[in-house]
Amino acid sequence: MKWFARWAKHKVAEGAVPIHIGIIMDGNGRWAKKRGLPRSAGHRAGANNLKTIAEYCGSIGVKYLTAYAFSTENWKRPKEEVDAIMDLLLQYLRDVDQLAGKNVVVRVIGDRSALSEEINREIDHVWEYTKDNTGLVMNIALNYGSRDELVHGMRVLAERVRRGELAPEDITEQMVSDSLYTAGQPDPDLIIRPSGELRLSNFLLWQGAYSELWFSNTNWPDFTTGQLAEAIAAYQTRSRRFGGV
Ligand code: FPP
Numbered sequence: 001m002k003w004f005a006r007w008a009k010h011k012v013a014e015g016a017v018p019i020h021i022g023i024i025m026d027g028n029g030r031w032a033k034k035r036g037l038p039r040s041a042g043h044r045a046g047a048n049n050l051k052t053i054a055e056y057c058g059s060i061g062v063k064y065l066t067a068y069a070f071s072t073e074n075w076k077r078p079k080e081e082v083d084a085i086m087d088l089l090l091q092y093l094r095d096v097d098q099l100a101g102k103n104v105v106v107r108v109i110g111d112r113s114a115l116s117e118e119i120n121r122e123i124d125h126v127w128e129y130t131k132d133n134t135g136l137v138m139n140i141a142l143n144y145g146s147r148d149e150l151v152h153g154m155r156v157l158a159e160r161v162r163r164g165e166l167a168p169e170d171i172t173e174q175m176v177s178d179s180l181y182t183a184g185q186p187d188p189d190l191i192i193r194p195s196g197e198l199r200l201s202n203f204l205l206w207q208g209a210y211s212e213l214w215f216s217n218t219n220w221p222d223f224t225t226g227q228l229a230e231a232i233a234a235y236q237t238r239s240r241r242f243g244g245v
Contacts, residue, residue, distance in 0.1 A: 012060045012229050012232050012233070013229075013232070013233045013236055015236035016236060017060055017061045017062060017232060018062060018188075018189035018190040018212075018232065018235055019062070019063045019064060019186050019189055020062070020063065020064035020065075020066070020185065020186050020187065020188040020189055020190075021057060021062055021064070021065050021066070021188060021189070021190050021191075021192065022065075022066040022067075022068070022188040022190070022191040022192070022203065022204050022207075022208065022211065023050075023053070023065065023066070023067050023068065023191075023192045023193075023194075023220075024068045024191070024192070024193040024194075024197075024200075024201060024203055025046050025049075025050065025067055025068055025069065025194075025220040026193060026194055026195040026197055026201075026219075026220055027042075027194055027195025027196070027218070027219030027220045027221070028042035028043045028045065028046040028219065028220055028221060029042050030042070030195065030219050031045060031046075031219040031220070031221045031222060032045075034219075039081055039084075040080075040081065040084035040085075040088075042219075042221060043081075043084060043085050043088055044088060045221035046220045046221050047088045047089075047091075047092055048221075049220060049221050049222075049223060050067055050092075051098070051099075052225065053065075053223070053225065053228060054067075054099075054102070054104060054136060054138050055102055056225040056228060057136055057228075058102060058103065058104065058135045058136035060232075062136060063136065063137060063186075064136070064137045064138075064139065064185055064186065064188075065136055065137070065138050065139070066109070066138075066139040066141060066182070066188060066204065067138065067139070067140055067141065068141045068144065068201075068203050069085070069089060069140050069141055069142050069144075070085055070086075070089070070110075070141070070142050070143055070144070071141075071143075071144060071145055071201065071202060071203075072110075072111065072143055072144065072145030072147075072148045072202070073145065073201075073202065075114075086115075086116070086119065089119060089140070089142065090118065090119055090122060092140075093106070093119070093122035093123060093125075093126045094122060096125070096126045096129050096130065099126075099130065099138070100129055100130050100133060102135065102136075103133045103134060103135030103136070104130060104133060104135055104136050104137075104138050105130045105131060105133045105135070105136070105137045105138065106126045106127065106130045106138050106140065107127060107137065107138070107139050107140070108123045108126075108127075108139070108140050108141075108142050109139045109140070109141050109142070109144055109149075109181035109182060110141055110142045110143040110144030110145075110149075110181065111143045111144070111145075111148055111149075111152065112142075112143065114143050115142065115143055119142075123142075137185070139181075139182065139185075141203070144181070144203075145202045146200075146202045146203060146204060146205035146206065147202055147205070148202075149180050149181055149206075150176075150180070150205075150206060152179075152181075153176060153179030153180050154179070156179045157171060157175060157176070157179055176206065177206070177207075180206060180207070182204075182207055187204075187207045187208065187209070187210065187211065188204055188207055188208055188211045189211060189212065189235065189240075190211060190212050190213075190214060190231065190232070190235045191203070191204065191208055191211045191212070191213050191214070192213075192214045192215075192216070192228070192231050193213070193214075193215050193216075194215075194216045194217075194218050194219060194220050194223045194227075195216075195217070195218070195219050195220060196215070196216075196217045197215075198215055210240065210242050210243075212235050212238050212240065214231040214234055214235065216231070
């Protein structure tokens with residue numbers, strides 16, 4: 001088998017590299033617990049790992065990476081943990097030069113209305129600062145939930161129906177896709193969930209209708225570029241039929 005030497009440490013097998021990868025960054029808490037550290041330390045390690053993985057994705061030709069950072073359900077966690085994640089996110093967005101230096105376009109997907117003014121300001125700034133980059137598009141899913149996103153999209157379409165601009169029978173799948181936070185982006189080819197949990201947890205449910213899924217037992221902070229290369233190699237062996245034969 002031929003290999004691309006695009007990455008010094010972990011090579012990706014020749015074949016189609018997924019255009020869009022989604023990652024559920026799970027297992028931060030368990031990573032910290034194993035080390036006798038507070039959960040926030042796990043989230044910090046997880047946030048750092050996202051930088052490594054994003055850089056790797058950019059280097060092998062992945063065009064979109066969507067990382068699940070905070071779900072609409074994560075508000076149920078203790079305030080201390082929610083605050084720690086929000087602080088990390090703020091820091092992450094403020095490290096924009098690092099990301100911009102890697103030619104990354106940073107977008108946030110999710111319901112921004114519940115986020116602090118400070119975070120909203122940084123989100124606008126990071127978008128403005130990186131939007132003309134030409135490398136990897138990194139979607140950070142923040143206060144994101146697929147069902148919430150669909151409700152939001154349905155309301156946008158319902159409003160158009162109410163205004164008489166659109167007949168219900170004219171609503172298409174494309175219109176639904178275009179009403180989501182990921183409008184204009186291709187659906188994920190591959191969704192990865194580390195940490196041993198085998199579920200999607202309200203992540204990209206519409207967009208992931210035909211995504212290939214890959215699970216690993218490693219907690220997210222320990223998930224390596226080598227494991228990502230393995231996931232991509234597995235993806236390349238899958239036969240994607242999209243409902244056909
Ligand atoms: C799931 O692990 C992880 C989260 C709910 C938060 C993910 C957040 C980060 C990686 C840090 C912030 C992100 C960025 C982009 C700066 P868990 O806490 O459910 O782990 P457990 O299942 O082991 O308890």
